[in-house]
Amino acid sequence: xKGRILGLLVLLLWxxxxxxxxxRIAETRREQQLGTYKILSNVRQQLGQAGFLAVFGGLRxxxxxxxxxxxxxxxxxxxxxxxKEYFDICTSLQPRCPLYWDMASWHMAYNAAAYxxxxxxxxxxxxxxxxxxxxxxxxxxxYLLNGIKNNPEDWGLWDNLGLLYREKFxxxxxxxxxxxxxxxxxxxxxxxxxxxxxxxxxxxxxEKEAYDKLLxxxxxxxxxxxxxxxKKLQLMERKLGIPKDQRVDIPPxxxxxxx
Amino acid sequence: MSTxxxxxxxxxxxxxxxxxxxxxxxxxVKDLSFNVxxxxxxxxxxxxxxxxxxxxxIVLGLxxxxxxxxxxxxxxxxxxxxxESVGLLPExxxxxKFLTGQETLHFYGKLCGMGGKMLRERAKxxxxxxxxxxxxxxxxxxxxxxxxxxxxxxQAMVQDPRLLVLDEPTAGVDPAGSRQICDLILKLKEREVTxxxxxxxxxxxxxxxxxxxxxxxxxxxxEGKLEDLIAIESQTELVLENASPALLAEIRAKVGxxxxxxxxxxxxxxxxxxxxxxxxxxxxK
Amino acid sequence: MTAASSPxxxxxxxxxxxxxxxxxxxxxxxxxxxxxxxxxxxxMLVFAAIIIGLxxxxxxxxxxxxxxxxxxxxxxxxxxxxxxxxILSTAVxxxxxxxxxxxxxxxxxxxxxxxYLLGKLWGVGIMLFVATALMTxxxxxxxxxxQGKEVSNIMANVEVEKVPQAIAHLKASTFTWKLFxxxxxLFLRAMVCAAFxxxxxxxxxxxxxxxxASFMGVLIGHLVPIARAVWLEPMQYGVEVSWYLTxxxxxxxxxxxxxxxxxxxxxxVGDQVPWADFGxxxxxxxxxxxxxxxxxxxxxxWKEL
Numbered sequence: 001x002k003g004r005i006l007g008l009l010v011l012l013l014w015x016x017x018x019x020x021x022x023x024r025i026a027e028t029r030r031e032q033q034l035g036t037y038k039i040l041s042n043v044r045q046q047l048g049q050a051g052f053l054a055v056f057g058g059l060r061x062x063x064x065x066x067x068x069x070x071x072x073x074x075x076x077x078x079x080x081x082x083x084k085e086y087f088d089i090c091t092s093l094q095p096r097c098p099l100y101w102d103m104a105s106w107h108m109a110y111n112a113a114a115y116x117x118x119x120x121x122x123x124x125x126x127x128x129x130x131x132x133x134x135x136x137x138x139x140x141x142x143y144l145l146n147g148i149k150n151n152p153e154d155w156g157l158w159d160n161l162g163l164l165y166r167e168k169f170x171x172x173x174x175x176x177x178x179x180x181x182x183x184x185x186x187x188x189x190x191x192x193x194x195x196x197x198x199x200x201x202x203x204x205x206x207e208k209e210a211y212d213k214l215l216x217x218x219x220x221x222x223x224x225x226x227x228x229x230x231k232k233l234q235l236m237e238r239k240l241g242i243p244k245d246q247r248v249d250i251p252p253x254x255x256x257x258x259x
Numbered sequence: 260m261s262t263x264x265x266x267x268x269x270x271x272x273x274x275x276x277x278x279x280x281x282x283x284x285x286x287x288v289k290d291l292s293f294n295v296x297x298x299x300x301x302x303x304x305x306x307x308x309x310x311x312x313x314x315x316x317i318v319l320g321l322x323x324x325x326x327x328x329x330x331x332x333x334x335x336x337x338x339x340x341x342x343e344s345v346g347l348l349p350e351x352x353x354x355x356k357f358l359t360g361q362e363t364l365h366f367y368g369k370l371c372g373m374g375g376k377m378l379r380e381r382a383k384x385x386x387x388x389x390x391x392x393x394x395x396x397x398x399x400x401x402x403x404x405x406x407x408x409x410x411x412x413x414q415a416m417v418q419d420p421r422l423l424v425l426d427e428p429t430a431g432v433d434p435a436g437s438r439q440i441c442d443l444i445l446k447l448k449e450r451e452v453t454x455x456x457x458x459x460x461x462x463x464x465x466x467x468x469x470x471x472x473x474x475x476x477x478x479x480x481x482e483g484k485l486e487d488l489i490a491i492e493s494q495t496e497l498v499l500e501n502a503s504p505a506l507l508a509e510i511r512a513k514v515g516x517x518x519x520x521x522x523x524x525x526x527x528x529x530x531x532x533x534x535x536x537x538x539x540x541x542x543x544k
Numbered sequence: 545m546t547a548a549s550s551p552x553x554x555x556x557x558x559x560x561x562x563x564x565x566x567x568x569x570x571x572x573x574x575x576x577x578x579x580x581x582x583x584x585x586x587x588m589l590v591f592a593a594i595i596i597g598l599x600x601x602x603x604x605x606x607x608x609x610x611x612x613x614x615x616x617x618x619x620x621x622x623x624x625x626x627x628x629x630x631i632l633s634t635a636v637x638x639x640x641x642x643x644x645x646x647x648x649x650x651x652x653x654x655x656x657x658x659x660y661l662l663g664k665l666w667g668v669g670i671m672l673f674v675a676t677a678l679m680t681x682x683x684x685x686x687x688x689x690x691q692g693k694e695v696s697n698i699m700a701n702v703e704v705e706k707v708p709q710a711i712a713h714l715k716a717s718t719f720t721w722k723l724f725x726x727x728x729x730l731f732l733r734a735m736v737c738a739a740f741x742x743x744x745x746x747x748x749x750x751x752x753x754x755x756x757a758s759f760m761g762v763l764i765g766h767l768v769p770i771a772r773a774v775w776l777e778p779m780q781y782g783v784e785v786s787w788y789l790t791x792x793x794x795x796x797x798x799x800x801x802x803x804x805x806x807x808x809x810x811x812x813v814g815d816q817v818p819w820a821d822f823g824x825x826x827x828x829x830x831x832x833x834x835x836x837x838x839x840x841x842x843x844x845x846w847k848e849l
Contacts (some may be wrong), residue, residue, distance in 0.1 A: 274848070319648075319651075320651075321648060321651055321652070321849045322849060323846065323848070339654050339655070339656045342652060342654040342655075345652065347648065347649060347652035349645060349652075351645070352649065353644045353645050354649070355574055357578060357581055358577075366570055366574055367653060369566055369567065369569075370567050370650065370653040372561075372564065372566065372567070374566060418653075
């Protein structure tokens with residue numbers, strides 16, 4: 001009995017002593033966005049008992065992978081409700097995987113929206129159809145925004161957000177801003193900072209800003225003096241009334257027709 | 260006066276009775292006191308459940324007494340150090356099946372702080388002593404009961420202890436093997452090794468023990484020198500060889516005249532064990 | 545049988561040491577040998593090998609980040625199997641020695657109960673190390689095979705001037721010191737579970753109870769982060785604080801935070817885990833090991849055998 005009492009006392013003291021240490025470690029990791037996850041209220045239902053236990057048995061990432069594959073299977077059957085549920089689970093289990101957010105957004109904003117547009121015979125009212133399509137675009141946008149929140153250093157999510165704004169929402173300003181954010185992230189590809197300037201040029205009221213950016217890109221050298229950049233630069237020069245002697249020298253084959 | 264090998268003073272041990280939820284207790288040993296002098300063979304006897312095993316476990320520090328104390332060569336038996344000089348052969352010994360006989364001895368030798376060449380030589384010596392040289396590289400899992408007893412005896416002796424505690428050392432051993440174990444114990448006694456022997460084989464106890472203690476229901480009911488305890492005080496035994504019938508008649512007459520009673524007159528019998536050994540010694544293998 | 549002439553030096557070979565690594569290591573060695581000859585050890589290694597190998601097949605099924613798929617499945621296998629081995633191996637040690645009375649012959653020698661427990665835990669540790677090393681070697685082979693396939697893809701599809709950079713980036717992503725450090729932390733977690741199991745078996749009366757209680761403890765350990773978050777910020781989770789909820793949460797928080805040892809999830813997605821995080825996991829792991837071993841000894845020291 002003496003040994004058991006002493007043992008329990010040691011366990012209790014250790015439990016009390018380790019609490020602030022573990023709390024501090026958990027907080028540090030949360031700030032670093034490491035190992036964070038959120039368990040949704042319906043995840044137990046979705047995964048079943050074994051899957052739920054496996055999540056807490058340290059197989060969180062592996063389960064997320066399996067659920068991701070499951071989402072793909074549901075997509076093949078065009079069951080977009082299930083696709084969304086599955087993606088909600090795998091993004092909550094492994095929020096630090098940009099690919100999950102990216103694919104979730106793509107399935108909602110492009111595939112689900114296209115399905116509603118072209119194949120869903122249950123919707124007959126065109127207004128309702130348009131509303132449904134727009135809702136799916138919004139879902140896609142939400143996935144990307146949440147993905148960015150969980151993966152702030154990932155440029156690809158910003159890039160895809162820019163694509164979504166320009167292709168679906170036709171909002172060139174938002175697209176430009178998204179590409180601008182992508183351009184600030186490490187590892188981004190070259191085109192994103194060009195796209196920022198290009199789509200800003202198409203946003204009414206932002207011609208000066210667009211012109212400054214396009215000019216800066218032009219001055220980076222031949223590798224950046226691509227046709228679209230040159231075209232947009234000329235357009236901005238015209239819109240802003242830049243004197244001809246201050247305009248950049250465009251090769252003849254890329255010159256716009258005279259005003 | 261030398262320090263006794265084992266000193267037991269007012270030893271009492273109570274166990275909780277798991278069958279009684281109200282907190283009942285079982286009194287396994289009650290106010291036990293006796294000494295085992297160094298260099299002697301002491302037989303601790305008693306029926307099953309008398310408290311012998313509990314007493315042995317307390318002496319070896321495996322169980323804590325409720326009250327009282329036990330000492331080994333003057334050292335509290337709860338100290339791990341006291342077991343440097345003790346070897347135990349438990350009843351129905353069991354060892355790790357996957358170890359060979361030799362590896363078993365090496366293992367127990369290391370537990371006693373031995374190692375290297377000294378341990379290897381000691382193991383070889385003990386395997387020869389207990390007659391397991393040929394089985395040294397066989398796994399203990401394949402040993403017979405008798406072989407297990409022998410390897411058990413060897414591991415008990417690995418660190419050359421000053422005290423050996425043997426619980427039923429001849430259980431499952433054939434008469435020849437039992438004889439060898441008895442002879443070994445007597446040789447150990449000559450080397451002043453103390454032996455605490457628990458056995459139901461009373462003939463062996465009678466042959467080799469100097470003192471015995473008999474336990475019953477947790478108490479020591481008899482204790483002392485063997486010859487004193489079992490001698491029938493009022494009787495005298497004479498064994499005559501080549502006595503003539505006339506001499507025998509004269510002795511009978513004198514006994515009758517003196518008022519004493521001739522209790523029995525018969526041919527003495529040889530020991531069955533000795534008879535068995537003589538008969539089987541030359542049997543073909 | 546002849547009387548042995550034994551050197552008188554044997555019994556005075558050396559003065560008794562309060563703690564002896566030789567004694568503990570003798571017990572560790574036999575424990576390790578006992579564990580690796582159990583069929584369950586080989587079955588588990590074979591299953592782990594199958595799962596790690598299957599991750600290459602999964603790569604073919606999934607169109608997603610292939611490296612992550614291989615990592616997640618393989619590391620998940622290592623995570624699960626080291627836990628299983630730790631608990632199942634440790635749970636049977638004490639009950640078996642007690643039932644077969646091998647414990648009596650061991651403790652009748654000048655071996656303290658602490659040395660006995662430490663030796664047992666040490667033996668389990670050696671077995672877990674060997675198992676983890678084997679699974680890691682297999683993972684390395686799988687990653688190397690996958691890497692080879694990806695190098696071929698790069699050489700076939702990427703512009704010539706970008707090939708060296710792409711290959712260097714691929715190799716840097718595949719094999720990192722932090723991956724192996726993360727696996728090392730998984731080994732440490734398994735050791736913590738083994739020590740936890742040893743602690744339970746030091747007072748438990750059956751190995752089955754030990755196994756069940758240990759698995760429950762590990763499961764609860766994975767819930768500790770949630771319990772701690774709810775306890776510290778109940779309003780954020782929409783939870784109404786009551787006395788029994790508080791008591792329950794405090795009870796849960798006493799268990800080891802298993803999530804703290806799970807750095808491989810972050811490593812697998814390419815997160816840059818600071819070395820300080822490995823340090824904190826190692827520190828806490830060693831703390832748990834020490835505490836559970838101490839408590840196991842306290843429970844065992846006065847146990848009636």
